[in-house]
Structures are given as C-alpha cells and as structure tokens.
Amino acid sequence: MSHYQEAEDLYVQLIDLSTTALDKGQIWSIRIKQYEQQGRWNDCVAASISLLELHGLSIPLPIDDDTMYEDLGKYAMLESKILLKNRTPKDLFHAHDDRPDTYADI
Numbered sequence: 001m002s003h004y005q006e007a008e009d010l011y012v013q014l015i016d017l018s019t020t021a022l023d024k025g026q027i028w029s030i031r032i033k034q035y036e037q038q039g040r041w042n043d044c045v046a047a048s049i050s051l052l053e054l055h056g057l058s059i060p061l062p063i064d065d066d067t068m069y070e071d072l073g074k075y076a077m078l079e080s081k082i083l084l085k086n087r088t089p090k091d092l093f094h095a096h097d098d099r100p101d102t103y104a105d106i
Helices: 003-017 021-038 041-054 065-084 089-093
Strands: none
Touching: 003 021, 021 041
C-alpha cells in the first residue's frame, strides 16, 4: 500500500471519528492540499464541494454537458444584464465617452 493510499484511508477514519465541523473541515483542508500537490484536480474539486457541504453550502452541479452549457449561458446573460444596468447596446453606443483622447490629457 502506498503512503498516499494510507493517507486516504486515514482521512476517512479521521473524518468519521471527528465530532465537530471545525475538526472535519481541517481534515478536508489537508486532504484538498494533498490532492493539489498530486495534481488530482477532479478529486480536489470534489473534496472542496464536500467541505462546503459540511458547512451547509451547496453548489448545484449540472446533470450533463448540455445542462452545464445551458446554465453557463443563463449566468452569462444575467451577468451581462447586471453589467449593462438596463442599458441597451444602442444606449452604450451613444453614451458619452469620458476617456481622454491622448495620454497627455491624463
């Protein structure tokens, strides 16, 4: 058994035996750092999500790629609406430009 596998087994045992969210959170944090050092990015993300869930936070994960892209599109549209502040592209085109003409004007 490798040391990494032994550490994996110990993490599971320690998390099961820990009684406080703080202790469990610290163990998850150490585990996440180990995954980072090993370049195990998928495991790192999964462990980070587990850590968030431990503290009552959840991240809705898409069911499939189509759902993921649809969700990304919705978030992009929402972000655009927030950034535009209810202005249309025409409003932005005709907006007054406060930028200086040259760097000498700064």
